[in-house]
Structure formats: C-alpha cells, structure tokens
Amino acid sequence: MRSLEVRYQRATRDAREMVDEILAADADDQAWVEQLGPALSGATVARMLGVSPQAVSSNKGLLRLRMRSGRVGYPIFQFAGKRPIDGLADIIRMLGPLVATDWTTASWLTSSSEDLGGETPIDALRDGHRPATVAIAAQRFAAALST
Numbered sequence: 001m002r003s004l005e006v007r008y009q010r011a012t013r014d015a016r017e018m019v020d021e022i023l024a025a026d027a028d029d030q031a032w033v034e035q036l037g038p039a040l041s042g043a044t045v046a047r048m049l050g051v052s053p054q055a056v057s058s059n060k061g062l063l064r065l066r067m068r069s070g071r072v073g074y075p076i077f078q079f080a081g082k083r084p085i086d087g088l089a090d091i092i093r094m095l096g097p098l099v100a101t102d103w104t105t106a107s108w109l110t111s112s113s114e115d116l117g118g119e120t121p122i123d124a125l126r127d128g129h130r131p132a133t134v135a136i137a138a139q140r141f142a143a144a145l146s147t
Contacts, residue, residue: 018044022076035110039065039073048082061089063109065102075106077122085122087131091138098142113137 008016022038045062046053056062056074062084065073078088088109095105109122115137116124124134 014047018048036065036075036106037077037110039067039075042072042074045074048079049084059089060093060096063088063092063102063106065106077110080126085125087125087134088122090131091121091125091134094135095138095142099145104145108138108141113141115140 008019011019018040021040021044040048042053042056042064046056049056057064057072063075063078065075067073078084078092080086091109092105095108096102099105099108110120112118113121113124116129116134119127119129121134121137124137125131
C-alpha cells in the first residue's frame with residue numbers, strides 16, 4: 001500500500017488528477033462501475049488527448065455518459081493509453097442513432113457477444129480484431145433492438 005502512495009505522490013499532476021477522477025467516478029453507480037469501469041471528466045479527456053474541452057464534447061466518436069450525479073463521464077475502457085481505441089469511433093457513431101441511450105452502447109461494448117466468439121466488442125477492438133467484424137456485430141445488435 002505504501003508503494004502505491006509513493007507512486008501517486010511522485011506522479012505528474014495530470015496523472016494524479018486522472019487517478020482522482022477515476023476514484024471519484026466509483027461513487028456514481030457501483031453496478032455500472034463494475035461492468036464499465038471508471039469514467040473520466042471531459043476536461044481530463046481533453047488534457048489526455050491534447051484538445052480543447054469543446055472538441056471533446058462535440059466529438060461524436062467518443063462515448064459519453066451522463067451519470068446519476070448529473071456530470072458527464074467518458075468511460076476509460078474506450079482508451080488505449082492516451083488515445084481512443086482504433087475503430088471504436090465508427091462503432092459509436094453507427095450505434096448512436098440506433099440505440100435508446102449511450103448507456104445501451106456502453107453495455108453492449110462491455111458485454112460478451114456471441115458474434116465475437118464470446119469476447120466483448122471493446123476487447124475485440126483492443127485485441128486488434130478487424131473493426132469491420134465488430135461493426136457487423138454492432139449492426140446485428142441494433143437490428144435485434146428494433147424487433
């Protein structure tokens with residue numbers, strides 16, 4: 001435990017702020033946190049990506065969730081290091097108008113998919129599967145919702 005405290009104290013201000021955001025997000029809704037993991041604020045994502053907060057809030061390729069507290073969070077699962085996971089933006093843009101809420105998209109991305117051999121869509125993208133394969137699974141998911 002002491003080692004973690006020392007690492008936190010030695011970390012950059014930006015890294016500590018990201019850790020603080022992650023810990024604060026845990027209080028929003030434990031059930032969702034268990035499935036989706038923590039979420040970052042728009043300001044933190046803007047710093048991480050090196051863009052303005054306005055660019056983050058207008059980016060239709062990032063998954064944003066309105067938390068019960070009213071704040072907006074960006075699930076950390078959509079990032080690989082300091083950038084969005086390749087291929088995810090297209091999936092988010094495609095599903096956006098087809099699903100009821102962004103929470104539906106988040107749930108699908110982090111749930112096991114038979115179309116992907118039991119892997120979650122986000123893990124399939126992270127593991128380098130072709131984004132087209134995940135897009136087909138997303139289309140099937142959206143079609144199932146409309147029936």
